[in-house]
Amino acid sequence: MGIIVGKDTRVVVQGITGREGSFHTELMLKYGTKIVAGTSPAKGGTTIQGIPVYDTVEEAVQKEKANTSIIFVPAAFAKDAILEALDAGIKTIVVITEGIPVKDTIECIAKAKMENATIIGPNTPGIINPNEKVKVGIMPNHMFSLGIIGIASRSGTLTYEVAWEISKIGFGQSTCLGLGGDPVTGLNFVEVLEMFKDDKETRAVVLIGEIGGNAEELAAKYVEEVKYPKPVVAYVAGRTAPPGKRMGHAGAIIMGRVGTAQTKIEAFKAAGVSVAETPFDIAKILKEKLKG
Amino acid sequence: MGIIVGKDTRVVVQGITGREGSFHTELMLKYGTKIVAGTSPAKGGTTIQGIPVYDTVEEAVQKEKANTSIIFVPAAFAKDAILEALDAGIKTIVVITEGIPVKDTIECIAKAKMENATIIGPNTPGIINPNEKVKVGIMPNHMFSLGIIGIASRSGTLTYEVAWEISKIGFGQSTCLGLGGDPVTGLNFVEVLEMFKDDKETRAVVLIGEIGGNAEELAAKYVEEVKYPKPVVAYVAGRTAPPGKRMGHAGAIIMGRVGTAQTKIEAFKAAGVSVAETPFDIAKILKEKLKG
Amino acid sequence: MKLFEFEAKNIFQKYGIPTPKGKVVTTPKDAESAAKEIGKPVVLKSQILVAGRGKAGGIKPASNPEEAYQIASKMLGSLIKGLRVESLLVEEKLDIVDEYYASVTVDRSARSYVVLASTEGGVDIEEVAEKSPEKIVRLNVDPLYGFAEFHARKIVKKLGFGGKDLRTFSNIIYSLYKITMDYDAELVESNPLVKISDGSFVAADARIIINDDALFRHKEFSERAFLEYGEREAEARRHGLSYVDLTGNIGCLVNGAGLAMATMDLIKTFGGEPANFLDIGGGARAEIIKEGVKILLSKPDVKVVLVNILGGITRCDEVARGILEALRETGVKRPLIVRLVGTREEEGRKILEDAGINVFKDVEEAVREAVKTVRG
Amino acid sequence: MKLFEFEAKNIFQKYGIPTPKGKVVTTPKDAESAAKEIGKPVVLKSQILVAGRGKAGGIKPASNPEEAYQIASKMLGSLIKGLRVESLLVEEKLDIVDEYYASVTVDRSARSYVVLASTEGGVDIEEVAEKSPEKIVRLNVDPLYGFAEFHARKIVKKLGFGGKDLRTFSNIIYSLYKITMDYDAELVESNPLVKISDGSFVAADARIIINDDALFRHKEFSERAFLEYGEREAEARRHGLSYVDLTGNIGCLVNGAGLAMATMDLIKTFGGEPANFLDIGGGARAEIIKEGVKILLSKPDVKVVLVNILGGITRCDEVARGILEALRETGVKRPLIVRLVGTREEEGRKILEDAGINVFKDVEEAVREAVKTVRG
Secondary structure (H helix, E strand, C coil): CCCCCCCCCCEEEECCCCHHHHHHHHHHHHHCCCEEEEECCCCCCCEECCEEEECCHHHHHHHHCCCEEEECCCHHHHHHHHHHHHHCCCCEEEECCCCCCHHHHHHHHHHHHHCCCEEECCCCCEEEEHHHCEEEECCCHHHCCEEEEEEEECCCHHHHHHHHHHHHCCCCEEEEEECCCCCCCCCCHHHHHHHHHCCCCCCEEEEEEECCCCHHHHHHHHHHHCCCCCCEEEEEECCCCCCCCCCHHHHHHHHCCCCCHHHHHHHHHHCCCEECCCCCHHHHHHHHHHCC | CCCCCCCCCCEEEECCCCHHHHHHHHHHHHHCCCEEEEECCCCCCCEECCEEEECCHHHHHHHHCCCEEEECCCHHHHHHHHHHHHHCCCCEEEECCCCCCHHHHHHHHHHHHHCCCEEECCCCCEEEEHHHCEEEECCCHHHCCEEEEEEEECCCHHHHHHHHHHHHCCCCEEEEEECCCCCCCCCCHHHHHHHHHCCCCCCEEEEEEECCCCHHHHHHHHHHHCCCCCCEEEEEECCCCCCCCCCHHHHHHHHCCCCCHHHHHHHHHHCCCEECCCCCHHHHHHHHHHCC | CECCHHHHHHHHHHCCCCCCCEEEECCHHHHHHHHHHHCCCEEEEECCCCCCCCCCCCEEEECCHHHHHHHHHHHCCCEECCEECCCEEEEECCCEEEEEEEEEEEECCCCEEEEEEECCCCCCHHHHHHHCHHHEEEEECCCCCCCCHHHHHHHHHHCCCCHHHHHHHHHHHHHHHHHHHHCCEEEEEEEEEEEECCCCEEECCCEEEECHHHHHHCHHHHHHCCCCCCHHHHHHHHCCCEEEECCCCEEEEECCHHHHHHHHHHHHHCCCCECEEEECCCCCCHHHHHHHHHHHHCCCCCCEEEEEEEECCCCHHHHHHHHHHHHHHHCCCCCEEEEEEECCHHHHHHHHHHCCCCEECCHHHHHHHHHHHHHC | CECCHHHHHHHHHHCCCCCCCEEEECCHHHHHHHHHHHCCCEEEEECCCCCCCCCCCCEEEECCHHHHHHHHHHHCCCEECCEECCCEEEEECCCEEEEEEEEEEEECCCCEEEEEEECCCCCCHHHHHHHCHHHEEEEECCCCCCCCHHHHHHHHHHCCCCHHHHHHHHHHHHHHHHHHHHCCEEEEEEEEEEEECCCCEEECCCEEEECHHHHHHCHHHHHHCCCCCCHHHHHHHHCCCEEEECCCCEEEEECCHHHHHHHHHHHHHCCCCECEEEECCCCCCHHHHHHHHHHHHCCCCCCEEEEEEEECCCCHHHHHHHHHHHHHHHCCCCCEEEEEEECCHHHHHHHHHHCCCCEECCHHHHHHHHHHHHHC
16 A cells, blocks of 8 residues: 555656666666656667667557656656656656746646646655555665655655654655655645545654745644544754745735744644654654554 | 527627627617627726626626627637636627637637537627527628528628528528638537537528538538438539638648538538529528428 | 748748758849859749749759859749749758658648648648548647647657657657747648758748738738739738639629629629629728729729629618729729619619619629620 | 846836836936936836845935936945845836736645735735735636636726726736746736826836746846845856855755755754755765855855765765865865765765764764854
8 A cells, every 4th residue: 555656556767768767767676666668759669777668658658558657857848748648648747857947837737637647746756655665756765664654745855864764763654755846746745645544554644844835834724624533743844944035925925924934833733733843853753653 | 499599598798889799789689689788898887778888798697697698809809708708607609700810719619618618600690590589690680580491601691692582482590600701610510400400490401601621521421421300401602713722731631622612512412412503592492392 | 821931931940940051032143142152052942922833833953053043034023823933042952861741730620720740741742641641640739738749759750750850850840830829820831841861851841821810910921911912912902802813704892702702603603704702891881892893993804893792781882882983983984783782772772873873682683684794 | 036127127018018217227327317318206226136125225216317316326336135236227206196916926835827916005015915815816827728818807807996997907917927928937026016197007116036947948038147146145056056145154065955954953953053055956966066065165154064965866975075175175174064874875984084074974963063063
């Protein structure tokens, strides 16, 4: 079990011939991920790490039954890659690429919704399910271990730190995914919380947030409203960070007075979510919550 | 009965304050059409011919329960007017305006389809149902009369000639509508034939085609395929007309060798459709077909 | 509105589609120096807005600058398919390896744009379409979804391309689509799109037709409208009239395109030959009617003028006044046959009858009379 | 990337949104003649890329050209909110009747653009948003449907406008949306958008922020990037590093924005103060690391440099090499505390330890050490 990816996940790597694409294909294969194809327009017919490379995602789906895609193509071509995956019928798309124009992201997410597909990212480290040995992402393999904690994070390396701590105390992870570091992403905390709620393997959920946006505030509201049935532990980075670029008055108008570490932490606390002071406290709190 | 418009039709005139809009509002009212509102952004609150004018179609729908729109606004603003009508929930939109860019028309028709709405036109004289005294269009009132013939036409004045002949022999019309003179229109012959098929009041159907496009050929194919249960009489204008502007090779490729009066007439004849030599023969053929 | 080949090629270049090295010239001297500058055999292509100029002698090769001068002297100023050659495009002669086809146009029945491509480019593409339709790949563009680069790759992939060609060809197709959208085109076509000996793709020919109805969004072309039309047709269009020259001797002026065509067909049925197609549209005022009649009277072939008006928005009295003004202004005396019914019919009839012009109520009668008149 | 007010206003004008008569000047003399040209009282507005310049003295009225000269002399070259005033926008003083608000921005949680408008424009708009949210009309744009003129009219209608104002205001809102799309903007805002005494609307202020990630599509701005940043921040961005100056004395260099913020928070938790935020991103090479360290060492406030690397894509040996090169190149001697784990950890550790630098494995330990170091 776990969420979004599992043993039936068959991955096509879009941009497999690039530096990052080929490097991480190797690491994903090592982890156990079923990489069934790669794409690179104009390089169809070759192989990389023993994986067949096609010109189009359509071929990867038809010939190799790929159902999940991970995208490494440069930002300028990412929108096209995502739309191609959607068109080919891919239902889970992990977008590693950073620097995608927000207009492109917005369009892709809307079209994904129309196709009932899930976009993870952009600018995400991806998703990993240690129990089923599936990693569709770029996180360091050894920091994750079989387990029961669901992690959703807006961060990359910070997530690895936290996952590692959780691995060290023996809880491990059911699924860990990065929502992506961009302002607009395919998944938010609430949607992931919903999925973890129904996942039998997940015993507790960790949310790693940061300043900016109101995803944390909405997650807090959700936890409270549905009386979330599993322990939720949150950490919010950026108490000492400068406020992000201010989006004129409009930013303040659409979000209200939210978006600082303080408003997020307060919202979590008010909703009964345990808030960790430091990333290293998360593991300690989990121990507390799950003892007995 | 009849198709598309009837006694429940409640019309909002978009562009009611313009020369054409106000002139034809008067004529439609005279004919018996239930005009319930007009719109003209910035002129809301006034009245024209006793009809309340609103700034938005939304108000016309909410306050006057309009369910049908007729559009007289200039070509440059027509797309916006159509989209506004769709957004307000209008399900039948008659677009009188001529000269709308084809890109705009294509977009509007696609969006109408999404909303399950019907666009008649653009560049149409509209639709008239003499039996229920509803005219949403600009055709001369006195040329139409109560009756049993369904007419679908790509033309304007030529339609009036034909309708008049049919009125003179006493058959009258169940519904007469202009598909519109533009290359891309919201309705085609096949769709109208389908509607007339199920209309009890319509005893025979007249199709008035012209050179260009393949709407007539498709109609012929349809009549043959469904073994159309009512007599169909066709006339095709343009046997002596010069071929229209040639759309490069592409035009020929997408349509094949069709589009001339000859191909259309042959297609109709092959499908068992009676083809009139002149517009004035239509009434004679109808008499023949419906005698007894 | 049709663009000249060189205009279309400039746009192609702006969108990253390679075109042959070339220059537009209006004198033989310039043709010579253009050929010199290009520095290899060239092709001289007459810039006229009509299809089929190749077969009509509008495209000629020249192996050196002197020859370019000679050929240009002959071509410039000559008439091809009735249009005067005002300029030539002098282009490098390409070392063609293969000819392809690519276009974007409007698919009327699908109510969408359609993208077409084939490996069988060249003048016979229509025959290919008929005999081996599978050799032409077509993709209708969902108007709400749009056309993405990957769609172009799907098309080119289906044509059997891979490797670098896949990328190059699909980039060109994507650009054709972008041009279609940005310029409100009804047609953007390259035939042939060629592969040359170094393996690259070049648009050997380029055609763009802009949707007339969208010209208000493309003011850059407004100055040069009507160039694709003959003199009378251009004059008609300047007054918002739709006019096409034909070879008969019965001049027709009708309101409505369908009725105009039906009138012409009737003329033919009764044994006559229409001299033209002329639709005055809906609601024309006397001034416009006058211009329409004047255009008909300006054509020496026209032996009789047949006016067929079914007044709806168009008012018969306006028509009558326009006719009389045209006759007065030109002073031309030709038999005039008028059929007039509908809005303000009585007023119109009176105006004409007062001027001694007979007015018909029935179309067939009027047309018969016109045919009888030309037959003498 | 923030655009200057005058740049934003030029774009507004191009899209048909009226802006005050005005001119950008860089000398008091030019300010004087601009005021003369305008021929009535003016406002001098410092062109700096930071919000809140009004309250910071960056906007001043002048009733005549001489006064404009005087004020410009003082404003030009002065520092406002840490940024030097290089140019002024000299604008006619508007005869304001009413102040409105209109903007388009990205709604993160709705994953769409959102259009906002209010009759309560001006500096207090945020307070209005909080206390009387009903006074602000908002419409989220369906990304697949787009935003049409009628949507703009719906918004303005909801604000209570009718008649000519309805048309004018909604045209402006539609233009703001078009600018947002065409320029890949994250924010296009006019606050206040004012009605002046003749009843017309004028964008008294104009703000545009372009999405940095989309700058590759807007080459026209590439030359003038980074102007909105301080010197060190601009230098960092030139190397693709994400840097923000803070007021503490512990310089931080971290891979990953989240980890960087968490590191800063830890510093604070343990009683220290971070001197900056610096995220080197993923997979940085030694060269980039070197530039990052150099930027930290260039800041006199920095008493200790704390490097926190969790190597995934980033390789620890590259980090180690980058650090040493920076130290060598600058010759600056400051205490250096390094936490290094992950990819090529052993190699990296060895390189640093060979150079006499202590390497930590645990973040908390490293941070504690850094705080201890600055405390002496």
